[in-house]
Amino acid sequence: MKYTTTLCSLFLFFSILKSNAQSNVDFGIKGGLNLTFFKIQEAQFGDNIETEAGFYGGIFADIEIDETVSLQPELLYIQLNDFRFINAPIYAKFHLSDKLSFMAGPSLNYFFDFFTNKFKVRGDIATAYNITESIDIHMKFVMGFNEVAPNGLFFGAGYTF
Numbered sequence: 001m002k003y004t005t006t007l008c009s010l011f012l013f014f015s016i017l018k019s020n021a022q023s024n025v026d027f028g029i030k031g032g033l034n035l036t037f038f039k040i041q042e043a044q045f046g047d048n049i050e051t052e053a054g055f056y057g058g059i060f061a062d063i064e065i066d067e068t069v070s071l072q073p074e075l076l077y078i079q080l081n082d083f084r085f086i087n088a089p090i091y092a093k094f095h096l097s098d099k100l101s102f103m104a105g106p107s108l109n110y111f112f113d114f115f116t117n118k119f120k121v122r123g124d125i126a127t128a129y130n131i132t133e134s135i136d137i138h139m140k141f142v143m144g145f146n147e148v149a150p151n152g153l154f155f156g157a158g159y160t161f
Contacts, residue, residue, distance in 0.1 A: 024064035030138070031057035032156020036080050054080030056087070056154060068095050072103060078152075085111040087142070089124045101128045107142055120144070126154075134160050 034054045058076035065071060072091040078084065091103035103126040111118045126140030135157065142152040 026062040026064075026160045028060050028062070028158050028160035029058070030060060030074070030076070030156055030158035031055065032138075032154060034078055034080065034152055034154050036083075036152045052080040052083065054078060054083070056156065058087075060158070062093065062160065069093065070095070082113070083111075084113065085109055089126075089140075089142075091124065091126065099130045101130075102126070103128070103140070128158070136160070 032055070034056045036052050036054065037050070056076050056078040058074060060072055060074040063071045063073075070093045072089075072093045074087075074089050074091070076087040076089075078087055087107055087109050089103075089105055089107040091105040093101050093103045095101050103124070105124055107122040107124040109120045109122055111120065123143045124140055125143075126138060128136045128138040130136045137157050138154075139156075140154045142154070144151055
């Protein structure tokens with residue numbers, strides 16, 4: 001019930017924002033599967049990559065700059081078992097066609113309970129394919145800049161209001 005109430009509240013909030021915003025700003029929600037890759041040391045065999053699967057969900061805005069470029073900030077909650085964090089990428093979004101987009105930019109991250117240094121900056125690259133004007137499927141890769149910042153692969157769908 002808590003999640004249903006939260007989703008309904010977000011839907012109402014973004015619908016109100018959309019009705020008051022200029023026509024060059026769109027708002028939406030997104031979510032999906034997250035695969036995170038941790039690099040650990042094995043005794044005598046070198047590095048071993050461990051993968052954890054989880055989910056993500058959140059909100060975004062798509063701010064049109066011109067016909068082929070927009071700015072897309074996002075705020076995502078990510079959970080992998082007991083590992084939770086907030087991911088806030090700020091994308092430069094390039095519209096390659098009416099259906100296909102490429103995005104790249106920095107990703108600001110706050111880790112709730114995994115690292116001593118809870119704030120990390122990572123880099124994101126992503127692509128999105130619009131199935132309809134309102135629904136897209138997307139994939140993104142998040143790269144940590146040091147060994148303790150895990151890399152991640154995201155597969156999901158989004159809905160634009």
